[in-house]
Amino acid sequence: MLANFLRKNRYFFLPYAVFLVVVGALQLLYTQEQLMQWVNKRNSLLADELFPYLTYMGDGAFFVIVCVILLIYNRRVGFVAFASFALSSLTSLFLKTVVFPNSPRPLKFFEHSTYEYHLIKGLDIYSYNSFPSGHTTSAFAVFGLLAFLDARKNRGYFFFLLCILTGYSRVYLFQHFVEDVYVGSIVGTVSSVIIYLFLHDWMKSKAVEESIDKDIS
Known part of the structure; x- marks a missing residue:
């Protein structure tokens, strides 16, 4: 079933596999500081305006809104979305607060650095609970699903x-390191894959029931 699932969703998983390989290799070749500086110096006025809004695609509230819309459309699909939200969010929260408590974010980590980083004026930038990126986790969970x-x-x-x-926005906005985004993407994707495969037959049975009801009516 897993092989068939991956094949059917190859348009999502193929670019994701490339992302994992390329970004994984970059992290072996360069330090998190070097990767952060590479992203940070490629700033622009347009990006400064767009990314503070685009990053909300990974916000928990956005995920909940999507779940509610799906719930209205189809109760079982909505339940699956909420299950994905719960698993991905709780996993990310557990890693942030229990496994890697108080992991410093870029602003805290580089507070004594002599390198002049580009920061967006007026943007609230956090100092701790960096690993993994919760926004990236949510984005990969919701859009993957x-x-x-x-x-x-x-x-x-x-x-x-x-x-x-969404993931790039977290690094651009100086909220997370590349490794935070990388792991967040894995947590979010795996969460949605698990939930989807576990509840797929249950969703499918509902679709069949609705189809039969329509035929009878």
């Missing part, structure tokens, strides 16, 4: 792009 649910599988590229934009 939407890609799995979408009948038009070729739109997996689009959903993956939204994931990447």
Whole structure:
């Protein structure tokens, strides 16, 4: 079942696999500081305006709104979305507060650095609980799940792009290191894969029931 699932959703998983390999390799070749500086110096006025808004695609409130919309559309699909939200969020929270408590964010880690980092004026930047990125976790969980649910599988590229934009925004906004985003993407994706596969037959049975009811009526 897993192999068939991966094949059907290859438009999401193929670019994600490339992301894991490329960004994973970069982290072996360069330090988190070097990667942060590479992203930070590629700033622009347009990016400064856009990323503070794009980053909300990984906000928990955004995930809940998506869940509610899906719940209205189909109760079982909505339940699956809420289950994905719960698993991904609780896993991220556990890692942040129990396994890696008080992990410093870039602002705290580089507070004595002589390198002049670009910071967006007026933006609230946190100091702790950096690993992993909760926003990235949520983004990969919600958009990954939407890609799995979408009948038009070729739109997996689009959903993956939204994931990447959210993850990149967290580094650009100086809220997280690349490793935070990298691991957050894994937590979010794996959470949605587990929930989707575990509840797939339950969702499918509901779809069959609705189809039979329509035929009878």
